[in-house]
Amino acid sequence: MTQTLQSAKGLRLIAHFDLCTGCEICQLVCSERLFGGFNPRLAALRIEHRRENLVHEPILCEQCHNPFCQNVCPVQAISLDEDTGARVIDPDTCIGCGLCASYCPRQVIVQDRESGKSVKCDLCNGDPLCVRACPTGALELIVQGGDHA
Numbered sequence: 001m002t003q004t005l006q007s008a009k010g011l012r013l014i015a016h017f018d019l020c021t022g023c024e025i026c027q028l029v030c031s032e033r034l035f036g037g038f039n040p041r042l043a044a045l046r047i048e049h050r051r052e053n054l055v056h057e058p059i060l061c062e063q064c065h066n067p068f069c070q071n072v073c074p075v076q077a078i079s080l081d082e083d084t085g086a087r088v089i090d091p092d093t094c095i096g097c098g099l100c101a102s103y104c105p106r107q108v109i110v111q112d113r114e115s116g117k118s119v120k121c122d123l124c125n126g127d128p129l130c131v132r133a134c135p136t137g138a139l140e141l142i143v144q145g146g147d148h149a
């Protein structure tokens with residue numbers, strides 16, 4: 001592993017919750033890309049529906065600078081994609097223990113039901129489908145300071 005856990009800079013998804021209508025289109029396109037089917041429960045982002053006050057909050061992977069998921073992985077299957085700043089899971093190394101999903105504070109790591117391996121947001125290699133699909137502009141890809149500014 002050549003990078004440090006503190007070095008992640010680059011692209012990041014942010015949400016404008018006030019624009020989110022809770023339609024879940026973002027989750028549908030994400031699950032289709034990851035698993036080949038439309039299932040919001042198999043997306044690498046969540047929408048928290050707070051019906052009591054009619055707020056829908058997209059919960060996204062933060063691509064953390066000091067990520068729980070990468071730190072707890074016992075086989076070092078998670079690394080930094082230097083091109084995008086995303087934390088990515090190597091499916092050939094992942095043993096499907098689920099620790100990364102358990103420790104992620106955002107609860108945005110999902111399990112491949114066939115292989116048992118963990119799957120997370122990789123920012124679609126820099127052009128996230130969820131951002132393109134959201135009809136209201138509630139999701140945005142930003143460049144955080146540093147290497148990609």
Ligand code: SF4
Pocket residue numbers: 019020021022023024025026027047056058133134135136137138139
């Ligand atoms: S596609 Fe946009 S409006 Fe619909 S749930 Fe996702 S973030 Fe909210």
Ligand code: SF4
Pocket residue numbers: 060061062063064067068069070087103104105106107108109120
């Ligand atoms: S999966 Fe969770 S812990 Fe890992 S980078 Fe994303 S938000 Fe952080």
